Amino acid sequence: MSAAPGTLTAEAIAALEARHEAPLYHKRDLAVVRGEGARVWDAAGRCYIDCIGGHGVAVVGHCHPKVVAAIREQAGRLLTCPGALGNDARAAYLARLAQVTPPGLDRFFLCNSGTEAVEAAIKFARASTGRPGVVAARRGFHGRTLGALSATWKEQYKKPFQPLVSGFTHVPFNDLPALAEAVTADTAAVLLEPVQGEGGVYPATPAYLQGAAQLARARGALLILDEVQTGFGRTGHLFAAEHYGVVPDLLCLAKGIAGGLPMGAVALGPRVAGLSPGMHASTFGGNPLACAAAGAALDVLLDEGLPERAARLGAAFQDRLRELALPAVREVRGLGLMIGIELRFRAAPYLAALQQAGVLALAAGPQVIRLLPPLVITEEELAQVAAALGRVLAGKEVAADAAGA
Numbered sequence: 203m204s205a206a207p208g209t210l211t212a213e214a215i216a217a218l219e220a221r222h223e224a225p226l227y228h229k230r231d232l233a234v235v236r237g238e239g240a241r242v243w244d245a246a247g248r249c250y251i252d253c254i255g256g257h258g259v260a261v262v263g264h265c266h267p268k269v270v271a272a273i274r275e276q277a278g279r280l281l282t283c284p285g286a287l288g289n290d291a292r293a294a295y296l297a298r299l300a301q302v303t304p305p306g307l308d309r310f311f312l313c314n315s316g317t318e319a320v321e322a323a324i325k326f327a328r329a330s331t332g333r334p335g336v337v338a339a340r341r342g343f344h345g346r347t348l349g350a351l352s353a354t355w356k357e358q359y360k361k362p363f364q365p366l367v368s369g370f371t372h373v374p375f376n377d378l379p380a381l382a383e384a385v386t387a388d389t390a391a392v393l394l395e396p397v398q399g400e401g402g403v404y405p406a407t408p409a410y411l412q413g414a415a416q417l418a419r420a421r422g423a424l425l426i427l428d429e430v431q432t433g434f435g436r437t438g439h440l441f442a443a444e445h446y447g448v449v450p451d452l453l454c455l456a457k458g459i460a461g462g463l464p465m466g467a468v469a470l471g472p473r474v475a476g477l478s479p480g481m482h483a484s485t486f487g488g489n490p491l492a493c494a495a496a497g498a499a500l501d502v503l504l505d506e507g508l509p510e511r512a513a514r515l516g517a518a519f520q521d522r523l524r525e526l527a528l529p530a531v532r533e534v535r536g537l538g539l540m541i542g543i544e545l546r547f548r549a550a551p552y553l554a555a556l557q558q559a560g561v562l563a564l565a566a567g568p569q570v571i572r573l574l575p576p577l578v579i580t581e582e583e584l585a586q587v588a589a590a591l592g593r594v595l596a597g598k599e600v601a602a603d604a605a606g607a
């Protein structure tokens with residue numbers, strides 16, 4: 203028996219997923235069935251302000267009409283086209299993307315997710331330099347496939363899957379002397395997030411990121427920036443690297459790239475060499491549907507001035523939170539509309555309390571609330587988020603049961 207989507211209750215959804223989905227997610231008590239802009243609706247019709255945003259995917263908002271129209275149009279023409287064959291939607295998107303990526307990064311490998319983008323960048327750095335080593339940062343997150351996972355810091359994510367890929371070392375973030383010590387003649391790449399997302403929302407200092415770029419160049423290694431989460435306007439520039447005046451050799455993109463459709467990309471700078479046909483590929487990479495959606499999403503980002511909007515609204519929102527001087531809050535940090543609120547307590551019960559209050563937020567480590575709202579979120583919606591945070595975080599520690607967790 204199969205039930206049509208749209209007819210299932212929250213209970214039915216939870217039961218079917220609990221029965222048939224591999225048990226890999228910490229499930230929340232919520233099933234979302236529709237979205238528009240910065241809002242989503244649950245199966246019972248209740249509306250939430252969505253500061254999870256598909257883990258930062260929904261930069262242009264849920265179901266942006268221009269993205270939906272581009273998908274509908276392309277879906278009626280051609281859905282799949284292998285990399286060995288040319289395609290109009292792909293060619294047009296590549297040219298469009300090359301206009302907005304940092305100077306010199308005008309060639310791309312298209313794939314389907316963030317981890318694939320990181321995986322490809324690691325392979326390209328090894329092929330380009332003939333060296334094995336990758337230096338990444340503590341607290342860094344780069345994805346779940348074995349190569350990207352080897353670059354990821356969190357032991358809990360890695361432990362069940364040993365042995366991982368060899369050649370990876372981790373250094374403290376924002377510590378240039380430690381990086382200088384770790385980068386050797388065996389280093390293919392330094393791999394960093396400009397703002398660590400999953401690890402707790404920690405922006406790199408300008409001196410660190412600029413120093414890392416210089417160091418990599420001086421020692422014959424490549425700089426890979428993982429902008430899977432920070433890319434496409436999230437931090438207040440189209441790419442976070444622009445805040446720092448840093449141009450990486452390889453730039454990893456995904457999440458917000460295609461307005462909600464699965465897609466990833468690696469942008470290649472002039473120092474990347476040694477690639478040849480057959481070395482790497484992806485069946486779905488550069489498919490016409492994703493490319494059409496990505497082109498429309500990029501137009502929306504630029505036409506609606508969303509990076510500038512993220513800068514303006516994000517700064518004002520951070521100021522507002524600091525003004526509230528909430529007793530449960532240790533620090534507010536972030537860049538643009540990538541915001542971390544470090545608590546004195548565990549974040550989970552507060553996330554549940556926020557959900558009760560109609561605001562969806564996510565964690566970044568045990569004590570940090572992370573907000574990744576769509577960049578189209580209205581000022582009024584953000585004021586509602588601030589008010590909900592003010593109420594929920596005003597008290598001392600929220601008991602898990604009181605918060606409905």
Ligand SMILES: *Cc1c(COP(=O)(O)O)cnc(C)c1O
Pocket residue numbers: 314315316317318320343344345346395399400428429430431432456457
């Ligand atoms: C989400 C994320 C990834 C992994 O992306 P997936 O699409 O889940 O594979 C990699 N790097 C960073 C910085 C991310 O935020």
